[in-house]
Amino acid sequence: MDIVAEFGLRPIVNAVGTATRVGGQRMHPEVIAAMADAAGRHFAIDELQEIAGREIAAATGAEAGYVTSGASAGLMLGAAACIAGADPDRIDRLPDTIGMPNEIIVQRGHRNAYDHALRTAGARIVEVGYQGHPGAGRTHAWQIEAAIGPATVAIAHPVQHAPGTVPLPEVAELAHRHGIAVIVDAAAGLPPKANLRRFIAEGADLVAYSGGKAIGGPQASGFLAGRADLIRSAALQHLDMDVDVRTWRYGSLVRDGSLRGVPHHGIGRAAKVGKEGIVGLLAALRRYVARDEEAEIARQVAILEHIAAGIDRAGLPAGASLTLRRPPIDGRVMYPVLHLDLGGSAATERAAALSLALQQGDPPVYTGEGWLDIGVVSFGASTLHEDEADVVVSAVRAALTGARDVAIG
Numbered sequence: 001m002d003i004v005a006e007f008g009l010r011p012i013v014n015a016v017g018t019a020t021r022v023g024g025q026r027m028h029p030e031v032i033a034a035m036a037d038a039a040g041r042h043f044a045i046d047e048l049q050e051i052a053g054r055e056i057a058a059a060t061g062a063e064a065g066y067v068t069s070g071a072s073a074g075l076m077l078g079a080a081a082c083i084a085g086a087d088p089d090r091i092d093r094l095p096d097t098i099g100m101p102n103e104i105i106v107q108r109g110h111r112n113a114y115d116h117a118l119r120t121a122g123a124r125i126v127e128v129g130y131q132g133h134p135g136a137g138r139t140h141a142w143q144i145e146a147a148i149g150p151a152t153v154a155i156a157h158p159v160q161h162a163p164g165t166v167p168l169p170e171v172a173e174l175a176h177r178h179g180i181a182v183i184v185d186a187a188a189g190l191p192p193k194a195n196l197r198r199f200i201a202e203g204a205d206l207v208a209y210s211g212g213k214a215i216g217g218p219q220a221s222g223f224l225a226g227r228a229d230l231i232r233s234a235a236l237q238h239l240d241m242d243v244d245v246r247t248w249r250y251g252s253l254v255r256d257g258s259l260r261g262v263p264h265h266g267i268g269r270a271a272k273v274g275k276e277g278i279v280g281l282l283a284a285l286r287r288y289v290a291r292d293e294e295a296e297i298a299r300q301v302a303i304l305e306h307i308a309a310g311i312d313r314a315g316l317p318a319g320a321s322l323t324l325r326r327p328p329i330d331g332r333v334m335y336p337v338l339h340l341d342l343g344g345s346a347a348t349e350r351a352a353a354l355s356l357a358l359q360q361g362d363p364p365v366y367t368g369e370g371w372l373d374i375g376v377v378s379f380g381a382s383t384l385h386e387d388e389a390d391v392v393v394s395a396v397r398a399a400l401t402g403a404r405d406v407a408i409g
């Protein structure tokens with residue numbers, strides 16, 4: 001079946017990168033084949049998750065692992081695990097956390113919109129520190145410690161550019177001294193692939209990764225790596241729990257008293273992963289672990305150089321310039337990016353107009369908008385095939401020419 005014709009779809013060119021709203025990463029044919037194979041069979045999902053967990057543990061150096069439907073789902077399940085542990089009553093009550101410890105501390109410089117995933121489990125975010133670094137305040141370890149109390153269950157520590165925040169090893173040390181966990185959001189922490197092991201090595205209790213971004217797994221996949229007891233709690237709150245204790249894979253937990261009883265479907269039941277997603281994530285993770293990162297960066301640089309040369313040949317508008325930037329960029333971007341600067345911060349409207357014109361072109365081309373406020377439209381190549389470079393060049397030329405008399409030129 002030709003899905004484009006059958007459903008009237010409009011494929012886009014993704015020159016942004018692995019952003020979720022433009023389709024994340026493309027899957028390698030080997031990963032697609034693994035998913036197709038899994039889709040045609042049946043598996044016991046709890047057993048499949050155990051096998052996946054061992055692969056994830058081996059890839060990350062963690063005690064245990066678990067496949068989720070994304071890093072956000074991983075954060076929600078991680079928060080749920082820290083709040084409910086192995087208590088079936090708490091598992092049953094989430095996201096209602098009235099009367100139970102539910103506070104997750106976060107440094108002010110670490111606040112981001114993904115903490116909604118933690119709140120989804122019923123957590124209350126407790127923000128500490130200042131964001132004025134350098135000069136007007138930062139976060140100190142004592143501020144984190146002062147916020148820890150009987151209601152604290154964890155500290156959230158996203159991987160992001162956050163000057164003036166207390167680093168993970170120090171946060172982990174103080175958290176463990178107080179008997180609480182550290183949950184790391186590493187969705188933006190890959191590449192480099194060395195970061196698959198880094199956060200566990202630095203003391204994180206749970207790390208949430210995205211499978212649909214750098215790793216190139218199914219777009220709606222991800223995984224948790226971390227402490228075995230927390231991973232078990234996450235699993236209990238995620239699996240289909242329509243089970244009989246006499247035949248349940250984990251029935252011995254009830255018989256030996258580790259669990260007071262069989263929990264009902266938990267908060268994670270609304271974020272299920274299918275067998276295809278689990279197998280696809282595993283196939284992609286294996287490829288990612290074996291990947292030659294230098295070669296991949298060189299591939300992306302070559303595509304971006306080709307795009308830059310093509311745009312340049314066509315002639316740039318007055319005041320515009322092109323710069324190929326190499327990682328790390330602004331302390332946060334770990335892959336090469338081409339900047340088309342339309343004239344600095346005086347040109348933010350021109351940059352937004354160009355981005356919009358590209359999205360409205362045929363084919364639609366989506367570009368990075370992370371620097372629009374300084375008049376820059378950016379291009380990433382992690383999601384581009386070599387043969388799309390000329391498509392991007394033509395689209396930019398058309399948008400610049402077409403709009404010369406309107407907003408952009």
Ligand SMILES: *Cc1c(COP(=O)(O)O)cnc(C)c1O
Nearest residue numbers: 020070071072114187188210222
């Ligand atoms: C993308 C992202 C997420 C969410 O990841 P999904 O796999 O799409 O759920 C969470 N946190 C950060 C920092 C991200 O960039």
